[in-house]
Every structure is written in C-alpha cells, then in structure tokens.
Amino acid sequence: MDTVLTTMFYFWISLFIVFFLVQRGLWIFSDVAKGTVSFMLEKALGPGSDLVEGRPGSGARSWILQGTLWLILGSMFTFTSMWLSHDPNALHSLASWGFVANADELASAGFYATLYGSVSMLVIGSGFHIIPKLAGTELASETNANLVSFVWTISVLILVIGSQNNIILGVEIIPLGTVVNSVALLAVILNQLLTVSNRTRKMALPGWLILIALLSNPLLSIISIISGAADDSVGQWLSYHLFGGAFFFAGVAGVALYASSIASGNPLWSKTLVGVTLFGTVLTINPFGDIHGQMVMEAFGPLAENNVVAFSNQDMLAASFLMALVSIPVFAFASNMLVTMRGSDAFVDSPDYPGNAELNLGSWLIVPIALGSLFVQTDTVSGTSELVGIADSLSVMAGWLVLVPLSLGAALSLYPELTGRHLFSNNRARWGYLMMTGGAIFGLSITMIADFMDMALVEMMVEDPSALSEELRKVGSVMFYGVVIGSILHSLNMVTGIFRGELITADSVKSSSISVESYSLVTSTTVRKILASGANLDTEVIPTGEDDEKGSATKL
Amino acid sequence: MSINTTDSVDVFLQGEKEPSGSWIFIVIGFVFSLSFLVLYSILYPGQDLPVISDLVPVFSGVFDSGIWFFILGTMIGIFAILGRLLLEATSE
Numbered sequence: 001m002d003t004v005l006t007t008m009f010y011f012w013i014s015l016f017i018v019f020f021l022v023q024r025g026l027w028i029f030s031d032v033a034k035g036t037v038s039f040m041l042e043k044a045l046g047p048g049s050d051l052v053e054g055r056p057g058s059g060a061r062s063w064i065l066q067g068t069l070w071l072i073l074g075s076m077f078t079f080t081s082m083w084l085s086h087d088p089n090a091l092h093s094l095a096s097w098g099f100v101a102n103a104d105e106l107a108s109a110g111f112y113a114t115l116y117g118s119v120s121m122l123v124i125g126s127g128f129h130i131i132p133k134l135a136g137t138e139l140a141s142e143t144n145a146n147l148v149s150f151v152w153t154i155s156v157l158i159l160v161i162g163s164q165n166n167i168i169l170g171v172e173i174i175p176l177g178t179v180v181n182s183v184a185l186l187a188v189i190l191n192q193l194l195t196v197s198n199r200t201r202k203m204a205l206p207g208w209l210i211l212i213a214l215l216s217n218p219l220l221s222i223i224s225i226i227s228g229a230a231d232d233s234v235g236q237w238l239s240y241h242l243f244g245g246a247f248f249f250a251g252v253a254g255v256a257l258y259a260s261s262i263a264s265g266n267p268l269w270s271k272t273l274v275g276v277t278l279f280g281t282v283l284t285i286n287p288f289g290d291i292h293g294q295m296v297m298e299a300f301g302p303l304a305e306n307n308v309v310a311f312s313n314q315d316m317l318a319a320s321f322l323m324a325l326v327s328i329p330v331f332a333f334a335s336n337m338l339v340t341m342r343g344s345d346a347f348v349d350s351p352d353y354p355g356n357a358e359l360n361l362g363s364w365l366i367v368p369i370a371l372g373s374l375f376v377q378t379d380t381v382s383g384t385s386e387l388v389g390i391a392d393s394l395s396v397m398a399g400w401l402v403l404v405p406l407s408l409g410a411a412l413s414l415y416p417e418l419t420g421r422h423l424f425s426n427n428r429a430r431w432g433y434l435m436m437t438g439g440a441i442f443g444l445s446i447t448m449i450a451d452f453m454d455m456a457l458v459e460m461m462v463e464d465p466s467a468l469s470e471e472l473r474k475v476g477s478v479m480f481y482g483v484v485i486g487s488i489l490h491s492l493n494m495v496t497g498i499f500r501g502e503l504i505t506a507d508s509v510k511s512s513s514i515s516v517e518s519y520s521l522v523t524s525t526t527v528r529k530i531l532a533s534g535a536n537l538d539t540e541v542i543p544t545g546e547d548d549e550k551g552s553a554t555k556l
Numbered sequence: 557m558s559i560n561t562t563d564s565v566d567v568f569l570q571g572e573k574e575p576s577g578s579w580i581f582i583v584i585g586f587v588f589s590l591s592f593l594v595l596y597s598i599l600y601p602g603q604d605l606p607v608i609s610d611l612v613p614v615f616s617g618v619f620d621s622g623i624w625f626f627i628l629g630t631m632i633g634i635f636a637i638l639g640r641l642l643l644e645a646t647s648e
Contacts, residue, residue, distance in 0.1 A: 069637070076630050083623045090621035481626050488633030495637055499644040 002314035007229045007238055008285075008322070011246075014219050015212070015282060022196065022211070034197060037190050041141040052146040056138065059145025061418045061498075063125025064411045066153050068494050070117030071404070071487035073160075077110035078396060079484055082447060082477035086470050099164070107392070108163040111295070114399050115248065116181065117156040121149070122407035123251040124188055127210040129414055130258045131192055134207040135199035140191050148187045155181035166298065175301030182218065189214050205274040209254030212278065216246035230300045233309045236293025238285070238319070241377075243296075245286025245326070252406045253277050253333050256359055259410035260340040262417075263356045267536065273336040280329025285322040287373040288398040291380040291391045311381050319381050323374055330370045337363035354429035354493075358409030361437055365401045373398060389455035393448040400440040400483060408490065415494065421501030424493050432489035439482020447476035520544050 052058070084090055084103035091101035132139045139145060155177050162173030192214060196203065220242055229235025257277075261268045268274065297304040311319065341360060372394050379387040412429065416422050423429050450472035457466055518540045519530055530541065596605060 072630065072634060072637075076627075079626065080623065083626075087621060087623070090623040093620070478626075481629075484626070484630055485633070488630070488637070492633070492637050492640060496640055496644075499640075499647075 002312060002318060003227075003229060003232055003234045004238055004285075004315045004318040004322070007223060007227050007235060007242075008318075010223045010227050011216075011220060011242060012282065014223060015216060018215050018219065019212070022193065022215075025197070030197070034194060037194050038140065041144040041187065041191055041194070045144065045147065052143060052150075054141070054143035054146065056142060057129065057418050059139060059142045059149070060125045060128035060414075062146045062149040063121050063128060063152075064415070064418065065494060065498075066149055067118050067121030067125055067411065068408070068487075068491045070113055070121060070153075070156065071408070072484065072491055074110055074114030074118050075400075075480075075483040075487045077106050077113055077160075078400075079477060079480050081106035081110055082443070082473070082480055086473040086477065105164050107396075108295075109160045110396075111399070112156060112159040112163055114404065116159060117153070119248060119252065119399070119403045119407045121152060122411045123210070123213070123248075123255050124152075125149070126255040126259070126407070126410050126414055127192065127214070127251070129418060130255060131203070131207050131210060132195050134203045134258075135196055136201040137195060137198045140194035140198065144187060144191055148184050148191075151180065151187075152184040155184055162298075172301045174298040178299040178301075182221065185214070185217055189218070204268075205271060205278060206254045206258040206268075209250050209257070209274070209278050209281070212282065213247050213251030213254060216250070216282070217243065220246065224296070225300070225303060230296065230304045233293065234311055234315050234319075236296040236304060237291075237309055238293070239296045240289060240293040241285050241287065241323075244289045245281050245284065248403060249286050249288070249329075250278070250281040252362075252403055252410075253281065253329075255410040256337060256362065256406040257333070257340075259355065259413040260337050260359055260363075263353065263359060263409070263413040264341045266340055266342075269336050269339040273332040276332040277329045277336070280326065280332065283322075284325040284329065285319060286326055287323050287370065287377040288402070289373070289395050291377060291388060309380070311383065316381050316383075320378055323377055323381075326370060326374065330366055334363050334367050353413075354415075354423050354426060354433075355409045355412030357430075357433045357437075358405040358412065360409075361433075362402050362406035362409060365405075369394065369398050369402055386455075389458070390448055390451045393444055393451050397440070397444045397448075400436075400444070405437075412490075412494075415497070416504050419498050419501065421497055421503055424496035424501050428489050428493045432486045432493060434486070435482040435489065436486030439480050439484075439486060443476045443478075443480030443482065445476075446472050446479060450476065518542055 052062070080091070080101070081103045084101060084106060088103065091099075094101055128139055128145050158177030158180060159174060161168075162177050166173050192211060196207075196211065220239060224230040224235065224239045227235070229239050257268060257274060260266075292309050337359065341356065341363070376387045376391050376394055379385060380391070412423070450469045453466055453469040453472070457469075519535045519542065521530075521541050521543045530539075535541070593605065593608075596603075
C-alpha cells in the first residue's frame with residue numbers, strides 16, 4: 001500500500017478508537033482514570049499550582065490574551081520577512097550582535113508565532129470556555145489551564161528561537177520546542193477529557209470539532225513515527241497537511257461555529273453541515289499551507305530525514321482525490337457560518353460588535369483561498385510545479401485571512417463572557433479589523449502579483465530580476481504593516497478592556513443558542529429576544545415568579 | 557470704595573481626566589523643535605549641531621534601512637501594551 005493511504009488509514013482507525021473510548025469510557029477503569037488525571041492536573045503540580053489563579057474563566061482568559069499578544073510577534077516576523085525579500089541587507093547591522101536576519105528563517109518564525117502562538121492559543125483558550133458550556137459542566141481544572149498557557153508560550157518561544165538557529169550547544173532546538181509543546185497539549189487534552197467525562201448533557205457538534213482537533217495532534221505524531229511517514233518525503237507532506245486539517249481547521253471551525261451563534265444571537269443553522277465539516281476535516285487532506293513537509297521534518301528532528309518530495313503514481317492519485325474532497329467540508333462550514341450570522345431577521349445584537357466582522361471575513365475568504373491552495377498543491381503533487389512561485393504568498397494568506405480572523409473573531413465574541421466586561425473601545429476594534437484586513441488583503445495580493453511576474457520571467461528564462469517586481473514587493477510589505485498595527489490595536493484594546501471596559505449587564509449577556517431546551521422568563525420580553533437566544537418552537541418557557549413573603553435573617 | 561470680587565480658592569486644583577486636546581501641544585512642540593533644527597543648518601551652513609552631531613555617527617550603519625521606522629513603530633506599540641498593564645496593575 002502507498003504512504004498516503006496507509007497513514008490515513010492508521011489515522012482514521014486510531015481516531016475512531018479514541019472517539020469510541022471518549023463516548024463509552026474505560027469500563028471499570030473510568031473512575032480510577034478520572035481520579036488519577038484529576039490528581040495529575042492539580043495536586044501533582046505541587047507549589048506550581050499556587051502561581052496562578054483558578055477562578056472560573058481564568059484559564060480561557062489567559063490563553064486568549066497570550067494568543068492575542070502572539071499576533072503582534074507573528075505579524076512582525078512576517079512583515080520583516082516580506083521586507084527582507086526585496087531588501088536582504090536591511091537588518092545587516094544586527095550581525096554585530098550575532099543575529100543574521102534571513103527572509104526564509106523569519107518567515108518560518110512568523111509561521112510558528114502565528115499558528116502555534118496565536119491561532120492555537122486562541123482556539124485552545126476558546127475551547128476551555130466552549131466545551132464546559134456545551135457539556136453543561138465546569139472546566140476540570142482552571143488552575144492547570146492557566147498554568148499550562150505559560151508552558152505553551154515558552155514552547156512557542158523555543159520554536160521561534162529554533163527557527164533562527166536550530167542547533168544551540170549541540171542541542172536541536174525545534175524538536176525540543178515540539179516536546180515542550182506536546183507536554184502542554186497533553187495537559188490541555190486531559191483537562192478537556194475530564195471535563196467531557198463530567199458532562200451533564202449531550203455535547204453539541206462544535207464541541208466535538210474542538211475535541212477532535214486536540215486529540216488528532218498527538219495521534220498524528222505517533223502515527224507519523226510508527227508508520228514511518230515522518231521519515232518519508234511524501235509522509236512529511238501528508239503529516240503537515242493532516243495537522244493543518246485536523247488540528248487547525250477543525251479547531252478553528254469548532255470555535256468559529258460556536259461564536260457565530262454567540263455573536264449574532266441566532267441559532268446555529270444546520271447540525272448536518274457541522275457533522276459534514278467534522279467528518280470532512282478528518283477524512284480529507286487540507287490543501288492550506290506549504291508545498292513541502294519541512295515543518296514536520298524540523299519538528300521530528302533526528303527521527304526525520306530531509307528528502308526531496310517525490311510522489312509515486314498511487315500517492316499522487318490518492319492525495320489529489322482526498323484533497324479535492326476538501327471542498328465539501330469547506331463549503332459546508334462557510335455556508336453554515338454565513339447563514340447563521342445572517343439569521344432569520346432575529347439579529348438582536350449589534351452587527352458591528354467586535355468579532356462579527358472577523359468571522360464574516362474568514363467565512364467568505366476560506367472558499368477562494370481553499371480553491372487556490374487546491375490548485376497549487378495539486379500542481380505540486382502531480383510534479384508539474386508551475387505554480388510553486390505563489391505557494392508562499394497563498395500559505396500566508398490562508399493564515400492571515402482565514403485562520404487568524406476566524407480564531408480572533410471567536411475570541412473577541414467570547415471576550416465579554418470571559419472577562420465580565422466589554423472591550424475597551426468598539427471603535428478601536430473596528431480600526432484594528434480594518435488595518436488587519438486591509439493590510440493582509442492588499443499587502444499579500446500585491447506580493448502575489450510580484451510572484452506571478454517573477455514566475456513569468458523564469459518561464460521566459462530572463463535572468464535579470466524585474467525592477468517592477470521589486471517595487472511591488474516593497475509596496476506589498478509596507479501595506480502588510482497594517483496587520484502589525486491592527487494586531488497592536490486589538491491587543492491594546494483587549495488588555496485595556498480587562499481593567500476599564502464597560503461592565504456587562506444582565507441585558508447584554510449572550511448565551512449559546514446551540515441547544516436551548518428551556519428559557520427562564522424573569523421579566524417581560526419580546527418574542528424576538530426569546531427566539532434570538534436560541535429558543536425554538538419546542539423550547540419550554542418557564543416563568544420565574546417572585547415571592548412576596550416577608551424576608552427574615554438567614555439562619556447559619 | 558471697594559470692589560467686590562470673588563475670592564480665590566487658595567488651594568491647588570488639578571483635574572482627574574486628561575483633556576483630549578493636550579497632546580496636540582506636545583506634537584506642536586516636536587514640530588517646532590524639528591523646524592528649529594532645520595533652521596540651524598540654514599543659518600549656520602557647514603556647522604555641525606552641538607552634541608547631536610557627535611551622537612549621530614554612532615548610529616550610522618545601524619539604522620540605514622527604512623525597516624527600522626516600522627520596527628520602531630512596533631516597539632512603541634508593544635511598550636504601550638506593557639505600559640498599560642503596569643499602569644493598571646499599580647493604579648489601585
């Protein structure tokens with residue numbers, strides 16, 4: 001059997017077994033496992049658990065704030081790499097400090113900071129809020145969630161340092177960062193599994209999307225090593241794209257679908273489409289990202305060799321077919337998001353509220369960027385390699401115009417519930433959105449035009465670089481600086497909002513409208529508001545009466 | 557004959573909130589100081605600026621690309637966030 005199908009087969013089987021175990025428990029060992037995990041998450045940490053607070057919501061808040069701060073570094077590294085692509089000596093003065101800035105290495109640092117620092121932290125942080133809500137329980141350990149966020153940040157710092165200099169004092173830095181990252185992720189998974197095991201009701205599908213995203217990461221690592229995919233060029237490419245689909249896309253889709261309901265006040269449009277998205281992310285190959293498996297090779301370090309990507313005929317067919325199928329979950333996700341946000345004339349919350357615009361943007365742009373990525377990846381898989389020149393720009397686009405807007409939009413939507421306050425300024429959030437979106441769309445589109453020009457010159461075998469292409473890259477990088485400014489505005493807005501944001505009142509509290517079985521009617525309200533909270537015709541409206549009896553002192 | 561006027565409060569008064577227009581005067585101050593620096597080179601051509609002319613060569617070859625203006629902007633943004641965190645943490 002070929003590499004693609006073998007690895008995919010192992011992945012599907014192992015994910016099914018894990019899913020089955022999560023649903024059914026571990027038979028007579030369930031209670032023992034729960035007790036052990038609970039001990040590991042809190043008591044086993046010793047004095048470490050005293051370093052952070054364990055108030056409800058503090059774990060999610062910590063992850064989301066750190067994820068937003070990583071946006072600044074991610075955008076800054078990406079901007080610097082874009083600048084150095086047209087002016088390679090711009091930072092040569094830093095060589096006197098021992099740092100030789102290189103466009104490719106900075107782009108790699110940008111990927112680590114954006115994907116692992118920002119997108120992952122925003123998804124995991126939102127997940128810490130969403131899964132307990134959907135499971136009708138509390139998070140198993142807020143203290144552990146809070147503490148592990150700092151371990152994750154340290155792991156991303158190690159990865160960023162490793163992208164600049166992979167060997168320090170004879171130690172490979174990126175594999176070291178991957179190990180620290182895996183330990184942090186394991187703690188997150190155990191925390192969420194323990195939370196899910198305490199569920200009091202059936203969990204809605206967006207929660208499963210987040211859980212599958214978390215579980216797929218270590219499963220894929222183990223499968224890549226066992227099946228030998230980590231040491232094979234095609235296997236590295238495949239592992240990279242499976243990580244992209246099962247971990248990043250599924251996680252982002254889960255939090256975005258939940259947030260689309262929260263942000264708009266509308267019930268999630270279709271459960272079937274969420275199911276299609278869930279199965280699609282696991283069963284297909286996501287085309288977003290690089291055309292090689294360099295990141296996987298770096299992550300596995302000594303376990304992976306550097307090979308040139310060369311697909312066999314069988315691999316080519318299987319990969320092309322499974323990649324083409326990705327349009328099913330992508331369309332299902334985008335349509336579900338857009339229809340949910342549009343609603344059925346029951347949009348009670350302000351459409352201008354922070355988070356809505358980002359969620360809309362990501363939902364619109366995922367379709368063209370997925371199709372573009374599909375063309376580029378199919379071109380690579382088939383060995384034609386005519387579109388290789390635009391692969392990097394398209395990969396950055398997928399990050400900054402799909403994954404970041406969706407994860408950031410979800411985090412912004414959940415912000416009031418997590419902090420008890422609104423953002424400091426809606427106007428600043430709007431400017432942040434405009435700067436980020438404008439910078440990413442125009443900056444990356446102009447860079448892509450320069451890529452096309454260079455590709456045309458290479459095709460005509462012109463050796464001299466085009467001056468116009470250089471100028472376009474310059475303009476593109478300067479425009480991308482808007483993303484850096486937007487990231488700073490968002491971070492400042494969120495940090496300031498924690499201290500000075502307007503306190504949320506009972507009227508402005510939003511609730512998930514994914515599964516509302518009963519609605520407590522405290523005061524008179526409109527049918528529109530009841531429907532907008534997620535109630536449907538089968539929802540039981542329970543009037544909560546007030547007691548007129550004379551009160552007395554509470555007996556202790 | 558005496559004129560009745562309102563007595564002075566005789567205490568120091570300071571508003572709690574910063575007026576929104578105050579930063580304009582700081583910017584005007586910067587613009588004026590920059591224009592005076594330009595004026596200096598017009599009035600005394602060939603004459604180096606005191607102190608500054610000694611400092612500038614120290615940085616020659618360091619900030620010789622436009623990218624430094626952008627990096628400076630980002631650093632200001634990051635310090636604004638850190639400053640806000642410290643300010644809010646110590647304000648109570």
